[in-house]
Amino acid sequence: MVRQRMKLLLWHGAACVAMMCAVQAAAAQAVHGGVTEFRNTLMPEPASFTAQPGTFALTPATTFGLSATSDTLLQDALLRAITRLEAMTGVELSKNVVTGGGQALVEINVAHPAEAVQTLDEDESYQLVVQRGSVSLTAPNDLGALHGLQTLLQLVQYGPDGYFLPDVTISDKPRFKWRGLMIDCGRHFEPVPVLLRTLDAMEAVKLNVLHLHLSEDQGFRVESKRFPKLQEMGSDGLYYTQDQIREIVAYAHARGIRVVPEFDIPGHATSWLVGYPELASAPGPYHVERVFGIHDAAMDPTRESTFKFLDEFLGEMTGLFPDAYMHIGGDENKGKQWLANPQIREFMQAHGIKDAAALQVYFNQRMLKILTKYHKHMVGWDEIMTPGLPKDVVVQSWRGAESLAKGAMEGYQGILSAPYYLDAMHTAAWHYLADPIPAGTELTPEQQELILGGEVCMWGEQISPKTIDSRIWPRTAAIAERLWSAATVRDVPDMYRRLAVENVRLDALGMEQISGPERMQRQLTGRQNTTAFKVFTSVIEPVSFGERYNLQHTDQLTPLDGLVDAVIPDPPVRHEMADEVQALLKDAPHFERGRARLERRFKSWEQTSPESALRMKEKPQLAPYAEQAAELAEFGALGTEALHYLDAPNETPNGWRTAALQKIAAAKKEKSLVRFAILDPLEELVSAVPAASAQ
Numbered sequence: 001m002v003r004q005r006m007k008l009l010l011w012h013g014a015a016c017v018a019m020m021c022a023v024q025a026a027a028a029q030a031v032h033g034g035v036t037e038f039r040n041t042l043m044p045e046p047a048s049f050t051a052q053p054g055t056f057a058l059t060p061a062t063t064f065g066l067s068a069t070s071d072t073l074l075q076d077a078l079l080r081a082i083t084r085l086e087a088m089t090g091v092e093l094s095k096n097v098v099t100g101g102g103q104a105l106v107e108i109n110v111a112h113p114a115e116a117v118q119t120l121d122e123d124e125s126y127q128l129v130v131q132r133g134s135v136s137l138t139a140p141n142d143l144g145a146l147h148g149l150q151t152l153l154q155l156v157q158y159g160p161d162g163y164f165l166p167d168v169t170i171s172d173k174p175r176f177k178w179r180g181l182m183i184d185c186g187r188h189f190e191p192v193p194v195l196l197r198t199l200d201a202m203e204a205v206k207l208n209v210l211h212l213h214l215s216e217d218q219g220f221r222v223e224s225k226r227f228p229k230l231q232e233m234g235s236d237g238l239y240y241t242q243d244q245i246r247e248i249v250a251y252a253h254a255r256g257i258r259v260v261p262e263f264d265i266p267g268h269a270t271s272w273l274v275g276y277p278e279l280a281s282a283p284g285p286y287h288v289e290r291v292f293g294i295h296d297a298a299m300d301p302t303r304e305s306t307f308k309f310l311d312e313f314l315g316e317m318t319g320l321f322p323d324a325y326m327h328i329g330g331d332e333n334k335g336k337q338w339l340a341n342p343q344i345r346e347f348m349q350a351h352g353i354k355d356a357a358a359l360q361v362y363f364n365q366r367m368l369k370i371l372t373k374y375h376k377h378m379v380g381w382d383e384i385m386t387p388g389l390p391k392d393v394v395v396q397s398w399r400g401a402e403s404l405a406k407g408a409m410e411g412y413q414g415i416l417s418a419p420y421y422l423d424a425m426h427t428a429a430w431h432y433l434a435d436p437i438p439a440g441t442e443l444t445p446e447q448q449e450l451i452l453g454g455e456v457c458m459w460g461e462q463i464s465p466k467t468i469d470s471r472i473w474p475r476t477a478a479i480a481e482r483l484w485s486a487a488t489v490r491d492v493p494d495m496y497r498r499l500a501v502e503n504v505r506l507d508a509l510g511m512e513q514i515s516g517p518e519r520m521q522r523q524l525t526g527r528q529n530t531t532a533f534k535v536f537t538s539v540i541e542p543v544s545f546g547e548r549y550n551l552q553h554t555d556q557l558t559p560l561d562g563l564v565d566a567v568i569p570d571p572p573v574r575h576e577m578a579d580e581v582q583a584l585l586k587d588a589p590h591f592e593r594g595r596a597r598l599e600r601r602f603k604s605w606e607q608t609s610p611e612s613a614l615r616m617k618e619k620p621q622l623a624p625y626a627e628q629a630a631e632l633a634e635f636g637a638l639g640t641e642a643l644h645y646l647d648a649p650n651e652t653p654n655g656w657r658t659a660a661l662q663k664i665a666a667a668k669k670e671k672s673l674v675r676f677a678i679l680d681p682l683e684e685l686v687s688a689v690p691a692a693s694a695q
């Protein structure tokens with residue numbers, strides 16, 4: 001019989017004593033299920049968590065029960081979870097859910113059903129206990145139960161005897177109550193199925209706000225029955241009907257997710273002006289903008305007709321979006337059109353409004369009145385935080401944690417977004433370590449309470465329905481953990497280990513972050529078997545939004561199917577290779593640990609890159625990258641040499657290290673839409689080679 005190896009996982013010191021007891025109990029306990037070791041793949045990490053010996057087998061005899069207080073939302077969620085369990089295990093499970101409590105092996109107990117409209121302050125906590133052959137999930141309401149079901153799905157493991165849940169005691173609740181993902185559907189439209197699958201993934205990692213950026217210079221994306229020229233003339237026919245919005249909102253609600261709409265005004269609003277030029281501060285005509293950036297067009301805040309229009313429009317949208325929060329954007333209006341208009345200048349003078357910023361404060365105050373009338377809290381980007389802004393407004397900070405903290409010191413509630421801009425193409429680790437309330441914060445506990453959480457931002461300039469998943473996932477799962485889990489959960493290697501598992505789970509849920517890039521790569525090569533090309537694409541990543549914009553001058557009509565679109569940000573090779581190099585260097589003077597894998601990598605680069613470079617030269621879309629592909633062989637050779645010279649420093653030729661480091665530094669400066677993700681670990685390896693001894 002296999003002896004069960006125990007690994008207890010615990011995040012809160014207070015429970016340490018209990019852990020020791022459990023370890024001793026484990027040693028005495030008979031083993032069942034042939035389990036080897038509990039492996040934590042939970043993401044986000046629960047607030048507190050212990051694993052005990054024992055397992056709950058998932059078999060056709062597994063029964064599911066709900067408390068009498070459950071509603072259809074929870075019943076549907078449980079049926080979805082059962083279907084997922086079946087997909088994960090191949091075990092046919094009972095869908096005859098017993099209601100009333102206490103009769104099933106897996107019991108879900110909620111004290112209250114869900115609120116009709118999910119609120120910011122709703123309790124999201126839950127407790128999940130697997131022990132003595134049963135599973136108990138308890139929560140104050142549906143929201144906690146939804147989160148607990150996702151944790152349960154992430155607990156599934158297998159052993160020689162089949163699939164099981166390990167015995168655990170989990171007590172969980174989020175650190176922040178606003179854990180969002182913003183999608184910019186304005187610059188490029190994202191069809192309904194994209195949003196629905198994104199909501200599935202958000203549910204899996206316990207995000208609870210989908211913020212839709214619904215209007216931009218490049219597109220107006222919601223059907224208005226009151227002002228139909230908004231979508232008819234401002235959307236290229238790409239917009240959500242009101243029925244579709246209701247579908248999205250209901251789908252989100254069923255998954256514990258609020259939908260916060262954003263109508264970006266008074267700037268970034270050209271698409272409104274195509275059908276309604278009378279809203280503008282300068283005569284039209286206007287057209288849907290194709291070029292990105294900051295445009296001059298802005299709504300005229302000095303005319304009552306503008307506010308009458310916005311009042312009626314937002315009134316209509318209030319009926320469509322039940323959430324208590326509505327976002328009015330407010331970013332990046334330089335006021336050029338305002339100051340160029342004599343009537344607007346006259347208005348400013350008459351009202352003692354000294355500049356464009358002050359005029360925007362006036363505009364915001366009028367908007368706040370309208371939203372308050374509709375029982376909505378107003379949200380806006382950083383720029384709305386100007387003297388005189390009422391304290392009831394929530395500020396979404398795209399300028400950084402300092403700006404957010406400054407807002408909190410002045411009494412404003414805030415949401416952090418600056419470090420969560422996905423189009424900056426940072427690593428998951430970089431995003432992960434950015435905390436809405438960093439260690440050593442000067443905010444008082446009361447001020448910290450004002451930091452509601454954070455939002456990942458997926459801006460739309462350079463994404464399409466084909467690429468959005470690979471930009472959002474899996475990096476957003478790491479940010480979701482930052483927003484849910486304790487501030488002390490910051491172990492980057494462990495995050496990457498769990499992220500790799502979550503990435504495959506998200507793929508199974510229907511996300512296209514793995515399949516999408518693979519399909520695009522096949523389209524680019526025109527071939528199905530692209531082994532050599534894959535070696536190249538596995539070591540490169542897209543450059544940042546800004547670098548791409550500068551090189552390509554991307555606009556709304558630019559095709560987004562190139563190599564840069566077909567490769568993923570933060571490919572695993574970076575952190576895997578970094579781990580290998582660090583293990584190797586720590587193992588001095590033997591340099592054995594991690595070596596075999598590094599050797600294999602370097603060999604595969606040397607062997608495949610001549611072929612991929614040759615084939616790429618023949619394909620016009622890939623030809624511009626052929627030289628970069630050829631360079632990979634040189635990096636492979638450098639790596640192989642470095643390994644050799646670490647063992648035999650006396651053989652290192654004079655000047656080898658300097659030349660190698662120069663080559664790496666030059667590659668870092670290359671002007672291309674894609675960059676190598678392997679240069680930092682390679683540099684670390686090369687730097688460890690002792691400079692040649694004078695010979």
Ligand code: ACM
Nearest residue numbers: 331332381382398
């Ligand atoms: C923004 O990035 N302008 C909100």
